Amino acid sequence: MEKYFKKTSQSCHSCASTPTVDLEKNEDEQRNKRNRTIGESSKSTLTDIDNLQSDPGLRIPISEFSFNIRDQIRRSYLQKGPCQPRNHDCPKSKFGMKDRRFNPRWFDKYSSWLEYSIQKDKAYCLYCYLFGVEGRGKEDDEAFRRNGFSNWKKPDRFDLHIGGPNSAHNNARQNCEDLMKQDQNIHFAFHVQSDRTTNAYRIRLNSSIDCVKFLLRQANHNENISSVILKNAPENLKLTAPDIQKDICRAISLAITDYIKEEVGDSFFSILVDEARDISAKEQMALIIRYVNEKGQIIQRFLAIVHVPETSARCLKKEVEQVLSNYCLSHSKIRGHGYDGASNMRGEFNGFQM
Structure with a gap:
């Protein structure tokens, strides 16, 4: 800080100490904020994929992970399967005059995607957590994706959440299936074929360029040639017409x-x-x-x-x-x-x- 602020004499130290302290405090806060940001970024990049949070209510949103490891995290969650604590004694909640709670039998009906958070006492959708898009879909979709669903007196909302063939849930499910069988996916096959074609084209193009460069270098070494061709040739005698x-x-x-x-x-x-x-x-x-x-x-x-x-x-x-x-x-x-x-x-x- 000494190169930004001059030292003051002892007599005026009391009158100048307050703004100097405030500036130093702001500098420290900004530095800590930057360190926090860098630490969080490094943490998301160096996430231990084998020890991911299993409770859906405590998970970090997929969007907050580093883009380079998102597919690895998704694949890890799909391999483990949805969080379904079947032997847990779910707490009861008041709905009007009746006490209701999460029914573990729902796991049998929606075994591939339904999850339950013990910490939050809420239900979630594994597919929508992994591939759901924030701000799209119905309000129930957002509940199953991030906020959690806990209206136990309306279990029909599970079917409504699944929806039709083009629903947000089914699109997320299709993305999960494609991720787990990428080698067989048509989009992946086209992508691989496109990469091979592009690489082959680049090889051919680079080989042609190398040949032209070699020939040009030979012409440059011969002053008798380089002095009379292309830009050094007369306008009507460049020999480049079809x-x-x-x-x-x-x-x-x-x-x-x-x-x-x-x-x-x-x-x-x-x-x-x-x-x-x-x-x-x-x-x-x-x-x-x-x-x-x-x-x-x-x-x-x-x-x-x-x-x-x-x-x-x-x-x-x-x-x-x-x-x-x-x-x-x-x-x-x-x-x-x-x-x-x-x-x-x-x-x-x-x-x-x-």
Whole structure:
């Protein structure tokens, strides 16, 4: 406190002592309040789940526990079951001219959720305590959730509390059942599947970004490249237009097919042909070539994919011959061909024949 308040002389100490004492008192109260708050927060986080309060009238509301451990606390209470002291001698209360009290036989009728507090002499609902929402539902729902129910002359309120399929009680019951069988719950399954899909997407995206970063680093290391690309290129010569990108892809495709032609040379080869329909409902044919290179290794290359007007054997044969002609490959060098099990491909008389 000395760095906030200057020391006063002895003569004026009496006149200044009162406000200084009040300020120090306020500081102490605020400090104690902060310590209390931190202590309570730590207590809720470090709750001993094995020693939770069993009496429903003395329990701490679920909302006051740390959010990270609420499901653990709920699961612990559900595993223990509702507090039902069947052998307790419940005290009597005056209702008009008659004495009434809690009847332990009600535990048999509402065995899964009905609880009784010995300390408060009141009935509670375990489901609503665990998953009830404050401020929602009827007044009776709030009584069973937090305040307790003690109107023993009206046991029909138990059935009214249960209500219809969409009542607060039944929604809380469904949440409890879902919590106890989370692995089988459809929402949990969708959540897990969504997490897996998201993780797989992130891996793919990060891999692509890493490849781009690697290529950019290679360009930065080469001053001859980095000085003429992207932002350093002329406005009309950045080579980023879609048509230019497609032309680059075509050039790469031609370079690859030229390499395949040179590798095949005059050797014998086999072909694999298959037809399929793309997303736009157009028929297309894929052609794969299989051969042995100079090192004696069996090589299999994807050669081309072309659209075809129909998938008859005659049409497919015509397209195959056209593709081989375009790449200067003679069909007389073919020593084998493979297809799928479709009748237009494997028929003895009307099937695909080279």
